[in-house]
Amino acid sequence: MKRLAKWRLLPLFAVMALLAGCGEPFLSALQPAGEVAQLQFDLMLLSTAIMVGVIVIVTVLFIIAITRFRRKSENEIPKQVEGSHKLEIIWTAIPILLVFVLAIPTVAATFKLADVSPMDEKNEDGKTDALVVNVRANLYWWEFEYPNEEIVTSQDLIVPTDEKVYFNLIASDVKHSFWIPSVGGKMDTNTENINRFWLNFDDAAADEAGRIFYGKCAELCGPSHALMDFKVKALPRAEFDQWVTDMKAVTEPVQAETAEAQAGQEVFNNSCIGCHAVTPANTTPEAARMGPNLTDFGNRTLVAGILENNEENIKKWLKDPEAIKPGNKMTGKYDLSDEEIDAVTEYLMGLKVQE
Template sequence: MMNRWHVLKRVMPLLVGMVLLLSGCGRADLSTLRPQGPVAEEQFGLMKLTITIMVVVVLIVFAIAVYVIVRYRRRPGDKSIPVQVEGNHKLEIIWTVIPIVLLIILGVPTVKSVFGLAKDYTHDPKAIQVHVTAHQYWWEFEYPNLGVKTAQELIIPNDAVISVEAKTADVLHSFWIPSLAGKTDTNPGGNVNTMYFEAPKTGVYLGKCAELCGPSHSLMDFKVKVVDRASFDRWVAAMKNPVQLPDDQQVADLLNKQCLSCHAIGDKGVQLYPNLTGIGSRQAVAGILVNTDDPKYKNEGSVEDNLKRWIKDPQAVKPGTQMPKVDLTDDQIDAIAKYLAGLKLEY
């Protein structure tokens, strides 16, 4: 018994240290505990209610257990047999009624929220309609009522309900913006799942795939950029503007042959894979290579540097991606990256 106690004394500080260490992990923009919209706030409220009930129940049960262990422990020299209790109707009624009451307290707001958050805004003319298609390992966003399609960065206004219809082009994925709303699966077989959310605070939020979908599942990120209505309208207009290819004919031919056969840039190319219109304005390349010139971020780079890294060896960035490694010289990669980095949208 003493040996076990000594082992426990050594292990406990380690366990406490691990808990403190792990509590510091994570990111502020990837937390459901910092809701930034009404849908996320309602879901967070349910979490707090559930946790509060569980904590109260656990504390009461442990308090009773400790009291019973101490109060009715066997004393030294006491060999008497305790009174044998076969039943107590009053206690049995109490511990049956209490769980029922707790279930009602938890169940009523849960059912209310479930039905409330299941509202269908797909035919609401005031809502921004977005068709989300999940691919291995990128996200496609189409605004059917606005005639715009983009990828990896969802641009939305801060004054409207965002109605989402989510589906997959391949395997099972899950669309998730932790700070704004819960997860919505994208199921194979042509199924379309709907959800809605609102984002009243302008800013950039991180989205993730929340369903294991392959070797680069953890790298299947996207950004949600919330802007004011005027900026959103300018972005929509900018996405529809025609794009001019480089004046250098060799670079233009290279783009037509190597890029525009799969991607779209403005009114040129095809939209089989991510639309590259305005890629120079995005927060990241390939969803995970954050665009920054800040030297303290050693693993990141400028838009142009990240594009070079991605074009040169996509598999090194996202294993399993369908983006092929194209046979290009360093000069050709530099020329393509420079042009794409210059595709910026003013909004």
């Protein structure tokens, strides 16, 4: 009966193994959508092929050994072989060869991915010709600063396709990790030093994915770690340039049009603007960057990085952010009435840079 009870656990383990392979395709590292992701995927295939090949060969040799050289009867003593220099050389040389087969492309890829020298090459204007994005990870949201373009945004990372985008990574509170599964990466954001790397977003893959990729925090950072998501919008260079132009054109906060939105703007200016900027200029003081930049909030598809951007979800977030993202920094800062929440929601939905 005890053995039977143990066997009953097998279906449970089988289901767990199947579920471990489930997930959204846009969050899969097995569907590469860029140069870095493809390089990493090829290395995974190579290492897997080597491991499977070793397992197959060892299994075949094991089967041959237990069938061909087994003891035929109780009185028979199989031929005793104490050593073979030829075999010892072979099974020593093959693993060394396999290590080189795996090590050479791995080391070459490591040096290629670590090359961020274009980030240090300045032009006549004192800026880099390469596109650089400064990523700051916070509990539990992301800030993206474009130093050359002199704009700041949050939660939505906008990038051009088919060219290298260079990243400076840092955290403002605890260790996080920047990861866009289908494009590559996964690098820690530390509080004490800046990590740097680059990614390339394939235009054909981006078009197939609806121009949207998704990123996550890959380092356990608190109770809402699993909810620390961000969206990546990969655009052709011309559309990216237009987005930059539209963002830079916003020099003053968007003025509310309706009476309710105007009331919401007043509440926002009295309560929220101390942490949330509504202009994209990277000259915004650090004190006003305690929360996500909301310049183009109305253009975003997600609220708090995880909820569909609509009136109902905005009100839910403003009313009780702790219920949606436990441990977030906004919890307990404001105590708005239902009327104030309705007004602020109307104002936020009108914060649009592009129609």
